[in-house]
Amino acid sequence: MAREFTSVGVVGLGTMGAGIVEVFARNGIDVVAVEISAAALERGRVTLTGSTDRAVAKGKLAAADRDALLSRVNFQVGLDALHSVDLVIEAVPEHLDLKQRIFAELDRVCKPEAILATNTSSLSVTEISVATTRPNQVIGIHFFNPAPVMKLVEVVRTVVTSAEVVADVEALCARLGKVDVTINDRAGFIANALLFGYLNHAVSMLESRYATREDIDAAMKLGCGLPMGPLALMDLIGLDTAYEILDTMYRRGGRDRRHAPVPLIKQMVTAGLLGRKSGRGFYTYERPGSPVVVPDEQTPVASESALADGARGIAKVGVVGSGTMATGIIEVFAKAGYEVVSVTRGAEKSAKVFESVKTSLNKGVVRGKLSEADRDAALGRINWSATLEHLADVDLVVEAVVEELSVKKALFASLDEICKPGVVLATTTSSLPVIDVAMATQRPADVVGLHFFNPAPIMPLVEVVQTIRTSTETTATAKAVCATLGKTGVVCGDRSGFIVNALLFPYLNDAVKMLEASYSTADDIDYAMKLGCGYPMGPFELLDVVGLDVSLAIQRELYLELREPGFAPAPLLEHLVTAGYLGRKSGRGFRDHTRR
Numbered sequence: 001m002a003r004e005f006t007s008v009g010v011v012g013l014g015t016m017g018a019g020i021v022e023v024f025a026r027n028g029i030d031v032v033a034v035e036i037s038a039a040a041l042e043r044g045r046v047t048l049t050g051s052t053d054r055a056v057a058k059g060k061l062a063a064a065d066r067d068a069l070l071s072r073v074n075f076q077v078g079l080d081a082l083h084s085v086d087l088v089i090e091a092v093p094e095h096l097d098l099k100q101r102i103f104a105e106l107d108r109v110c111k112p113e114a115i116l117a118t119n120t121s122s123l124s125v126t127e128i129s130v131a132t133t134r135p136n137q138v139i140g141i142h143f144f145n146p147a148p149v150m151k152l153v154e155v156v157r158t159v160v161t162s163a164e165v166v167a168d169v170e171a172l173c174a175r176l177g178k179v180d181v182t183i184n185d186r187a188g189f190i191a192n193a194l195l196f197g198y199l200n201h202a203v204s205m206l207e208s209r210y211a212t213r214e215d216i217d218a219a220m221k222l223g224c225g226l227p228m229g230p231l232a233l234m235d236l237i238g239l240d241t242a243y244e245i246l247d248t249m250y251r252r253g254g255r256d257r258r259h260a261p262v263p264l265i266k267q268m269v270t271a272g273l274l275g276r277k278s279g280r281g282f283y284t285y286e287r288p289g290s291p292v293v294v295p296d297e298q299t300p301v302a303s304e305s306a307l308a309d310g311a312r313g314i315a316k317v318g319v320v321g322s323g324t325m326a327t328g329i330i331e332v333f334a335k336a337g338y339e340v341v342s343v344t345r346g347a348e349k350s351a352k353v354f355e356s357v358k359t360s361l362n363k364g365v366v367r368g369k370l371s372e373a374d375r376d377a378a379l380g381r382i383n384w385s386a387t388l389e390h391l392a393d394v395d396l397v398v399e400a401v402v403e404e405l406s407v408k409k410a411l412f413a414s415l416d417e418i419c420k421p422g423v424v425l426a427t428t429t430s431s432l433p434v435i436d437v438a439m440a441t442q443r444p445a446d447v448v449g450l451h452f453f454n455p456a457p458i459m460p461l462v463e464v465v466q467t468i469r470t471s472t473e474t475t476a477t478a479k480a481v482c483a484t485l486g487k488t489g490v491v492c493g494d495r496s497g498f499i500v501n502a503l504l505f506p507y508l509n510d511a512v513k514m515l516e517a518s519y520s521t522a523d524d525i526d527y528a529m530k531l532g533c534g535y536p537m538g539p540f541e542l543l544d545v546v547g548l549d550v551s552l553a554i555q556r557e558l559y560l561e562l563r564e565p566g567f568a569p570a571p572l573l574e575h576l577v578t579a580g581y582l583g584r585k586s587g588r589g590f591r592d593h594t595r596r
């Protein structure tokens with residue numbers, strides 16, 4: 001029989017603590033909520049009432065249930081109030097000495113059988129536990145932000161945590177409606193160990209002006225389907241907390257440079273820019289604690305017209321290639337009203353592309369998204385050709401041929417000869433340096449990357465890649481074209497992986513390394529990222545969809561360009577590829593897909 005928890009204590013009512021109080025009280029458990037001062041207690045109370053009032057306003061909680069919930073919470077200053085609770089969760093700032101002091105005090109105040117839990121994200125639960133005389137009753141219960149919403153709880157057992165305590169806490173998580181994964185005490189556990197390298201990398205992109213905050217966040221939301229971008233997430237976590245987590249992970253996790261906090265984070269913390277809780281972090285919020293972003297001096301000003309930014313007018317577009325990307329891109333441009341010249345390597349290929357575009361447009365008609373007249377008009381706007389000479393009068397060329405530098409360079413040299421002056425030449429490469437392609441022409445200022453995502457008609461993101469020779473007019477034109485296609489164009493520098501792949505693949509590779517180290521299972525790692533961080537797919541699900549060979553190739557490129565030791569491809573990934581386990585397409589990757 002699992003232990004019955006009738007009353008629990010929560011220490012620290014900040015970003016996490018207030019949410020944890022709500023989770024318990026919502027599930028009928030009495031809570032003693034403790035803070036360090038009357039003022040901090042009041043702030044915690046306001047956070048809790050604000051959150052429950054919002055739930056009532058959204059119709060997710062009845063007013064009477066809110067009142068019952070709030071009546072279960074006993075707000076107190078000082079730890080002495082915790083003398084008779086069955087379990088305490090500590091959620092004070094991420095400092096080992098502070099947590100150790102609090103645990104020593106809790107050990108003195110709480111009844112002998114009480115379980116003492118920490119919500120630490122990165123500190124050693126073991127080190128915290130030895131500050132007490134009952135380390136076997138100390139455990140990590142790591143909630144995710146916002147605690148009332150996120151389904152996951154990481155239960156962290158140390159080498160001395162008793163099996164009974166682990167079982168009791170697992171049963172408690174189930175009672176709270178949470179899904180738990182139980183793991184050993186390692187820096188960052190599952191989710192943060194995979195998340196924080198990515199967050200830190202995103203901040204370094206901003207710090208080096210590789211891309212703007214809006215573009216970095218839009219890229220990860222639209223390119224990967226994440227609930228929020230990395231910089232908005234840093235603001236939600238709190239920059240002070242994020243700094244401490246990174247710093248601890250760097251020290252505890254083998255001094256991986258990717259966890260050394262980017263200097264900008266420390267500067268912002270020193271300047272009091274802590275994120276949502278202080279009203280300002282990477283973004284500016286309506287007021288402290290508010291989720292509503294308001295414009296500030298960094299907010300891009302929407303110009304009256306794209307032409308004001310020097311964008312050139314584009315009416316006729318050439319698309320070179322006949323593969324998946326070219327086919328999707330032809331459809332996108334034709335649907336948006338552009339006159340399109342498709343150039344393939346022969347009539348047979350053109351016929352195939354035509355059939356694919358028609359089939360795809362027909363699906364739109366069947367789903368009621370496109371009228372038959374619009375479909376016919378779109379198809380009518382496409383001219384089919386097998387010679388580049390027909391690109392002499394287009395305003396924009398989008399190249400989507402095979403991903404081989406020699407082929408692309410030869411093509412761009414030909415385009416340079418054929419196309420009229422002022423044309424924008426774009427490559428859809430996802431891994432080659434755009435500057436190499438640009439230098440195959442005499443007009444590198446007119447060359448830009450337009451990295452569409454697959455399937456192009458559906459994915460809302462395009463990375464606009466500017467090289468050190470791309471002119472501002474060319475970039476402005478590319479951005480304006482994306483807007484007319486109904487897509488978000490994010491501008492970034494010409495570095496391996498652009499924004500999305502550079503941030504995504506090292507995270508996937510880290511997940512493979514974690515599996516390889518036997519820290520957790522593929523299922524639990526997938527759960528952790530989906531239920532703890534709101535990812536639409538776990539890393540192993542995604543790797544199997546993308547293809548392990550493709551993922552390995554991208555990871556190798558990133559490693560070769562940046563020479564970052566942490567980017568070295570996971571040996572397990574290499575072995576799986578060598579063994580022919582490439583993911584869904586080969587029937588087996590991290591999972592066996594033949595048995596479904």
Ligand SMILES: NC(=O)c1ccc[n+]([C@@H]2O[C@H](COP(=O)([O-])OP(=O)(O)OC[C@H]3O[C@@H](n4cnc5c(N)ncnc54)[C@H](O)[C@@H]3O)[C@@H](O)[C@H]2O)c1
Nearest residue numbers: 012013014015016035036040091092094120121145237241
């Ligand atoms: N922010 C997140 O997204 C997140 C997610 C999961 C876990 N965590 C972990 O949760 C813990 C708390 O982080 P946070 O972001 O909520 O921090 P926070 O700074 O928002 O809140 C900490 C609270 O602790 C209070 N406090 C400080 N000293 C105290 C004391 N001696 N007694 C009682 N209260 C005291 C402070 O007044 C403050 O209200 C950290 O260990 C953090 O790593 C954070």
